[in-house]
Amino acid sequence: MNWSAIAAIYRFEMARFFRTLAQSFLSPVLSTSLYFVVFGTAIGSRIQEVEGVSYGAFIVPGLIMLSVVMLAISNASFGIYFPKFLGTIYELLSAPVNFIEIVIGYVGAAATKSLFVGLVILVTATFFVDIRIEHPFAMAAFLILSCLSFSLLGFIVGIWASNFEQISLVPQLVVTPLIFLGGTFYSISMLPPVWQTITLFNPVVYLISGFRWSFYGLADVPIGFSLLAILVFTGTCLAVIGWIFKTGWRIRS
Amino acid sequence: MTTILSIRDLRKSYADGFEALKGVSLDIEQGEILALLGPNGAGKTTLISTVCGITTPTSGTVTVGGHDIQTEFRAARRMIGLVPQEIALEPFEKVWNTVRFSRGLFGYGSDNARIEEILRKLSLWDKRKNAIKELSGGMKRRVLIAKALAHEPRVLFLDEPTAGVDVELRKDMWEIVAELKKAGVTIILTTHYIEEAEAIADRVGVIDKGELRLVQDKNTLMAQMGKKQIEVMLADPIQAIPDSLAVHNLTLNGNGDALVYTYDTQADRTGITTLLNDVAQAGLVLRDVQTRQSSLEEIFVNLVSGEPA
Numbered sequence: 001m002n003w004s005a006i007a008a009i010y011r012f013e014m015a016r017f018f019r020t021l022a023q024s025f026l027s028p029v030l031s032t033s034l035y036f037v038v039f040g041t042a043i044g045s046r047i048q049e050v051e052g053v054s055y056g057a058f059i060v061p062g063l064i065m066l067s068v069v070m071l072a073i074s075n076a077s078f079g080i081y082f083p084k085f086l087g088t089i090y091e092l093l094s095a096p097v098n099f100i101e102i103v104i105g106y107v108g109a110a111a112t113k114s115l116f117v118g119l120v121i122l123v124t125a126t127f128f129v130d131i132r133i134e135h136p137f138a139m140a141a142f143l144i145l146s147c148l149s150f151s152l153l154g155f156i157v158g159i160w161a162s163n164f165e166q167i168s169l170v171p172q173l174v175v176t177p178l179i180f181l182g183g184t185f186y187s188i189s190m191l192p193p194v195w196q197t198i199t200l201f202n203p204v205v206y207l208i209s210g211f212r213w214s215f216y217g218l219a220d221v222p223i224g225f226s227l228l229a230i231l232v233f234t235g236t237c238l239a240v241i242g243w244i245f246k247t248g249w250r251i252r253s
Numbered sequence: 254m255t256t257i258l259s260i261r262d263l264r265k266s267y268a269d270g271f272e273a274l275k276g277v278s279l280d281i282e283q284g285e286i287l288a289l290l291g292p293n294g295a296g297k298t299t300l301i302s303t304v305c306g307i308t309t310p311t312s313g314t315v316t317v318g319g320h321d322i323q324t325e326f327r328a329a330r331r332m333i334g335l336v337p338q339e340i341a342l343e344p345f346e347k348v349w350n351t352v353r354f355s356r357g358l359f360g361y362g363s364d365n366a367r368i369e370e371i372l373r374k375l376s377l378w379d380k381r382k383n384a385i386k387e388l389s390g391g392m393k394r395r396v397l398i399a400k401a402l403a404h405e406p407r408v409l410f411l412d413e414p415t416a417g418v419d420v421e422l423r424k425d426m427w428e429i430v431a432e433l434k435k436a437g438v439t440i441i442l443t444t445h446y447i448e449e450a451e452a453i454a455d456r457v458g459v460i461d462k463g464e465l466r467l468v469q470d471k472n473t474l475m476a477q478m479g480k481k482q483i484e485v486m487l488a489d490p491i492q493a494i495p496d497s498l499a500v501h502n503l504t505l506n507g508n509g510d511a512l513v514y515t516y517d518t519q520a521d522r523t524g525i526t527t528l529l530n531d532v533a534q535a536g537l538v539l540r541d542v543q544t545r546q547s548s549l550e551e552i553f554v555n556l557v558s559g560e561p562a
Contacts, residue, residue, distance in 0.1 A: 002327070008357025015350060087341030091400065094305040094335050095358040096327035253267065253308050 005097045009105025010112075013079050017113045028067050028117045029124050035063050036128045039185055050187050053216050056129035061212040062184030063125070068118040068143065069150045069179060069204075073171045076110035076154030081161050084251075093252060099245030103155065110151035111144070118143055132215065138223075139214035145230050146207060150175075152237035159241075159250050178204045183212075188220040203229055254282040257332075257439050258304070258408055263313035265299055265463075273299040275463040276313070283407075286430065286440045287468075288454035290447065290553055296463040297443040298338060301410045305335045317408060331359055334406030338413045338443075340393045344386035348377055351385065352399045359404030368403065375399050375429065391422045398429065409433060411442040415449060427453050447553060459553060476517075482545045483525060485512040488538035495535045501528050510540075 017024055036056065044055035051058075083089040092102060125131060133139050153170075161167045182204030188196050199205055200221070210226025213219035219226070244251070258281040265274040273296050281287055291297050302308040304315050306326060315322045320329040343351060352371065353363050372378045375395045380388060385396060394414065401409060411430070415423040430440055430453050444450055450457050451471065458468040490509035501524065504513045512532070516523045532539065 002360045004357045004360045004362060008354050011357070012346070012350070012354045015346070019345065082343075086343060087337070087339050088343055090305075090307055090335065090337050090341060091355060091358060093307045094330060094333065096330040096360055097358065248309060253302075 002097050002101050005095060006101050006105045006108070009102065010109045013106060013109030014112065016079075017075075017109070024113070024117065025120060028071075028121050031067065032063060032121045032124045033128075035059070036125070040128060043185075051189075051216075051218050053218065054129060057131055058187075058212075058216070058218075059185050060122070060125045060129065060131055061215050062179075062182075062208050064118050064121050064143070065146060065204075065208050065211055066179050066184055067121055068114045068146055069175060069207075070171055071117050072110055072114040072147050072150035073154035073157060073175060074167070075113045076107055076151040077158035077161065077167045077170075078154075079106045079110055080155055080158035081164075081167055084158075085164075089251070099241065102245075103152075103241055107148065107151040107155050110154060111147040114147045114151065115144065118147065134217045135214040139211070142207070142211045142214055142226075142230070145234065146211070149230060149234040149237060152234065152241060156237060156240055156244070159244055162250075175204075178202055179208075183208050183220055187218070203233060206230070254285075256280045257283040257318055258441070259314075259316045260300075260304065261314045263300070263303060263315060264311045265296075265303055265308060266311045273463050274303065274310075274313075277460070277463070277465050279458065279465060279468060281408075281439060281441060283439055284434065284437055285455045286434055286442070286453055287456045287458055288450035288471075289441065289443045289458045289460055290445075290450055291443070291460040292445075295460045297460055298412055299463075300460065301335070301412050301441070301443065305333055305410060306330055327360075331404065332407045334401035334404065334409045336394075336397045336401045336409070336411045336414060338416060340390065340397065342385045342393060342396060345384055347381070348372070348383055348385065348388070348396055348399075349381040351396065352403050355400040356403035361404050367405070371399050371402050374432070375402075391418060391425075394418065394422070394426075402433075406438070408439045408441070411440060413443050413445065415444065415446065423449070481516060481518050483514045483516070483528075484543045484545065485514065485529075485532060485539060486541040486543070487511060488540045491537070495537070497535045498528075498531055501531065503528075 039059055040056035044059075047055045049055065049058075083092060122131070157167060157170045161169075181199065182202050183199070188199050188205065188209075191199060206221055206226040206229035209220040210223055210230070213223050213226070243249070258279075260277055260279045263274050263277045264272070266272045277296075277300060289297050289300070299308060303310045304317070304322065306322060306329075310323075315329075317329040317332045320332070322329045346354075349368065349372070352368050356363065356368065369378065372381055375398055377392065377395055377399055380392060385393065388396065398411075398414075414426050414430075418426070427449070430442070433440060442449075442454075454471050456468060457471050457474055459466045484506075487510050491505070492509060494503050494505050494512065498512070502515055504515075505511075506513060514525075514528055516525070529539075529542075
């Protein structure tokens with residue numbers, strides 16, 4: 001393994017994050033605060049509790065997932081698309097690195113950034129509502145796995161994209177609807193029975209359900225399913241990336 | 254001399270059927286400077302990209318320092334540095350960081366002394382804390398060279414290093430190349446400028462339509478170019494060259510009204526004075542005298558158009 005290359009890519013990507021630290025920090029704090037004001041206060045005043053948890057506290061895991069997933073995708077896609085756009089990818093392709101090292105560097109950095117933002121949101125949320133974490137290790141595992149798997153997805157999007165518009169296409173047109181319809185702001189049990197069944201085809205449901213279980217012990221689907229879902233998703237992303245580098249799709253002519 | 258880069262029957266075809274390289278074979282000796290000349294779309298950049306790993310070859314082999322670029326890609330690529338044709342740099346990154354990044358990418362730890370040495374050599378030391386976007390075009394080209402040298406390559410590819418740069422910077426580049434050669438780096442550069450090849454190359458290769466048409470020692474080419482012709486136009490046409498002029502290397506043109514004398518400009522004596530004296534003594538009256546030189550450019554143009562030089 002070319003560890004120096006992994007460290008170089010990771011450090012280079014993190015430097016971009018630190019150059020805009022204020023935005024990186026302030027943006028999630030502000031958006032989380034807005035969600036609490038709108039959903040927690042305005043809507044929450046009409047929904048007292050969900051399965052014994054205050055509505056404000058109930059939406060915290062979903063809010064964290066919402067930001068983490070979106071940021072993981074945008075960070076990772078931008079991270080690999082930018083060298084393609086600038087032409088600096090020539091250096092990556094002519095360096096003694098293999099695809100595993102490139103992925104670890106870029107995806108590792110994107111996952112770190114989104115993990116940082118997830119933790120910032122968690123801390124911000126404690127100023128608004130009382131949060132308890134019943135399964136801290138499971139919480140950490142779900143958070144890290146989500147950061148990693150969606151960074152992998154973002155990496156694929158970045159390789160696929162041939163312009164900046166396409167980079168925002170997947171997060172906006174695919175991921176945002178899945179997250180909003182995936183139980184971020186409600187429990188699936190609140191839905192009519194037909195929709196409860198349809199919702200089970202949304203993979204994000206398993207993610208948010210598992211993550212919320214780690215906080216309050218509440219789950220829409222069994223925790224084992226949640227874990228399996230995220231592992232299958234991660235494995236699928238890895239397989240796609242492996243194919244991309246093997247064939248040189250959209251990278252190497 | 255030791256061969257450091259060996260290319261054997263290298264071919265590259267694209268999905269649309271276009272053949273960018275049609276079986277290129279070339280050996281490059283350690284420490285030499287090879288200039289690859291060729292028109293746009295000749296395959297110069299494809300050749301470089303394939304050796305460097307950016308493009309996958311369709312067939313053929315390339316070894317760098319004895320390492321195959323595909324089966325031993327790590328060892329092979331560590332020996333190669335590439336300065337691309339386009340200025341491709343992250344605009345917001347600082348000069349120091351981007352050079353350190355390149356060094357890391359090639360598997361070397363951050364050696365501050367080494368990076369400082371490279372930046373000083375390329376007159377970038379004062380700019381080390383500047384963001385790339387703040388630099389002039391010439392400085393950006395230097396940054397590209399610094400990045401390519403960060404891992405101390407033994408073979409350096411310069412893809413049109415002076416395309417679109419002013420005369421002063423071009424001279425600077427030539428000096429940098431000369432210094433690198435002194436340090437033992439093998440250099441392969443592509444260029445459109447024949448004077449660039451003349452100024453810095455040891456050997457010149459001409460590539461056209463994906464084929465290597467010629468690889469020759471520059472001095473041999475220069476000698477060819479050094480041949481000059483003088484045309485002595487006569488007032489009255491003659492049937493044959495007079496016997497008194499037989500000692501000179503003369504030919505008579507078709508109309509019989511001009512004598513063509515071929516000589517070597519690099520020889521100690523050109524023999525022009527003697528010739529002109531002898532012509533006058535033979536009783537021939539001169540109407541005009543013209544000189545003609547076949548340039549490297551002419552040789553190059555003739556080569557790529559398929560006509561004899």
